[in-house]
Amino acid sequence: MTITARPRAAAGITLLIATSLALTACGTDNVDRPAAGKDGSKPGSSAQPVANPVVTTYDGGLYVLDGETLEVAGDIPLAGFNRVNPVGDERHVMVSTSEGFRVLDAVGRQLTDIEFKGPKPGHVVRHADKTVLFTDGTGQVTIFDPHDLAKGKPATTTYTSAAPHHGVAVELKNGRLVSTLGTEEKRTGIVVLDKDRKEVARNEECPGVHGEATAKREVVVVGCEDGVLIYKDGAISKVKSPTAYGRIGNQAGSDESPIVLGDFKKDKDAELERPRQVSLINTTTGKLKLVDLGTSYTFRSLARGPHGEGLVLGTDGKIHVIDPEAGKVTRTIPVTGAWQEPLEWQQPRPALFVRDHTAYVTDPATKKIHAVDIESGKELASATLPKAPNEISGVKH
Numbered sequence: 001m002t003i004t005a006r007p008r009a010a011a012g013i014t015l016l017i018a019t020s021l022a023l024t025a026c027g028t029d030n031v032d033r034p035a036a037g038k039d040g041s042k043p044g045s046s047a048q049p050v051a052n053p054v055v056t057t058y059d060g061g062l063y064v065l066d067g068e069t070l071e072v073a074g075d076i077p078l079a080g081f082n083r084v085n086p087v088g089d090e091r092h093v094m095v096s097t098s099e100g101f102r103v104l105d106a107v108g109r110q111l112t113d114i115e116f117k118g119p120k121p122g123h124v125v126r127h128a129d130k131t132v133l134f135t136d137g138t139g140q141v142t143i144f145d146p147h148d149l150a151k152g153k154p155a156t157t158t159y160t161s162a163a164p165h166h167g168v169a170v171e172l173k174n175g176r177l178v179s180t181l182g183t184e185e186k187r188t189g190i191v192v193l194d195k196d197r198k199e200v201a202r203n204e205e206c207p208g209v210h211g212e213a214t215a216k217r218e219v220v221v222v223g224c225e226d227g228v229l230i231y232k233d234g235a236i237s238k239v240k241s242p243t244a245y246g247r248i249g250n251q252a253g254s255d256e257s258p259i260v261l262g263d264f265k266k267d268k269d270a271e272l273e274r275p276r277q278v279s280l281i282n283t284t285t286g287k288l289k290l291v292d293l294g295t296s297y298t299f300r301s302l303a304r305g306p307h308g309e310g311l312v313l314g315t316d317g318k319i320h321v322i323d324p325e326a327g328k329v330t331r332t333i334p335v336t337g338a339w340q341e342p343l344e345w346q347q348p349r350p351a352l353f354v355r356d357h358t359a360y361v362t363d364p365a366t367k368k369i370h371a372v373d374i375e376s377g378k379e380l381a382s383a384t385l386p387k388a389p390n391e392i393s394g395v396k397h
Contacts, residue, residue, distance in 0.1 A: 050074065053106035054353065054360055055093045056369065056389035057082050062095065063385060064109045067355075067394065070369055070383035074109030081346050085124035086396035088131045088146035093393055096121040101133055103149060106395050114153045116142055123168040126396070127214050130171045134179075139164040141179060143171055159197055168212045170220060176200070178220050178231050180209050190222050190229055190236065203229055203236040213253030213260045219283040221260045223248040227288065228262070228281055239281060239288050241266075248279050250299045257308030258284045259324035263299065272343050278302075278312055280324055289327045293320050298341045300351035300391070303359070305374050311359065313352040315339050319359060319372070333377040335370050336363040348390040355394055364388040 052067030062082065064074035083096040084104075092112075093104045100117035101124070104110075119137025126132075126146070133142040139161035148154035159177060161167060165187055167180035175195030181188050181204060189204035208225035215221060220231040225247045227240040241248070241264075248262040262279040274296035280289045295314035303311040309330075310322030317336040320329050341349055348364035358380065359372045367388050371380040 049107045054394040055084050057391045058387040070381045084393035088126040094124045125170045128173040132169050134167050136166045141169040210249040213251035215253045215260050215283045216258045252302040252304050254304040254308040261310040303352050303354040335361045351392045353392040362389040362392050
């Protein structure tokens with residue numbers, strides 16, 4: 001592996017999924033065994049801890065990278081197509097495997113024995129100091145405090161949706177749970193449950209419901225094939241797309257902004273639509289605006305910056321920085337060469353992960369990963385990995 005480290009910018013590099021999980025009957029799982037590595041040892045017992053780790057998947061395993069130098073600190077073999085997401089603490093990353101969710105101790109560079117088994121593990125949502133897993137194959141939602149992982153497998157509460165489906169859920173500060181509705185054949189909307197899991201609101205005017213994001217003041221936005229649903233102040237409202245078919249299936253929210261960044265696809269019959277517009281959903285006004293990027297992007301291209309700015313990694317190899325309030329691209333940050341989205345969604349393509357003031361971008365074609373300071377646009381570090389990276393994530397506070 002070759003590594004090129006650049007001078008650290010003023011902002012610096014600060015310290016630092018395919019289907020969803022499902023909702024099961026309310027219950028608690030209390031297991032007090034310690035988190036352990038593959039050999040049963042405590043995390044990090046045989047190696048120096050990794051500083052602010054970043055994790056990438058590759059065909060056959062996971063790389064744990066030093067968050068500042070991007071040097072490979074750990075190589076973990078793991079067969080199958082795996083996905084990675086932040087858990088919500090400063091140490092762990094959630095790995096979605098063929099058998100369920102597994103917890104990776106990224107700082108200790110090893111998989112723990114903590115698992116949440118279930119077929120077709122999907123979305124991992126972090127909000128209000130809770131991690132929410134959705135298992136598509138059962139419709140079960142599993143909720144826990146990620147900071148409890150330091151003591152072993154955490155106590156969980158679970159809820160099971162009426163039918164298995166590719167879904168997502170988020171728990172709010174007041175204990176209310178917003179979760180999708182649907183079956184394996186058809187997804188229709190969302191339901192809101194109070195802390196005792198009694199239904200308080202429902203909306204089934206959201207065909208193809210997919211993805212969620214939480215904006216400023218805990219407003220929840222969920223995507224539809226014809227717009228979005230907004231859950232705000234105890235009520236659900238619909239914001240329609242400007243076109244009859246206008247799918248918003250992936251969103252990125254920020255606690256700093258009332259505006260949610262979403263993708264936007266308008267060709268229902270396309271084998272693979274390569275969209276060139278993104279959507280901005282204003283949860284204060286209930287308005288939706290489209291922004292033309294002048295280039296296409298993919299579902300792994302959306303993120304938010306430290307001040308709520310929208311970030312989109314285009315197939316032109318640049319990060320497009322969007323001012324959500326102005327509704328326009330204000331500047332671009334060159335990172336990689338131009339690329340094209342593959343037809344199969346599991347196939348590697350450049351991906352974007354943002355932590356604090358740093359954007360991490362993978363480039364499978366060159367086996368590279370880059371760290372860029374969002375505000376200055378300067379490259380902080382670059383490394384060539386042994387194998388082409390696919391998904392990217394990391395620990396996140």
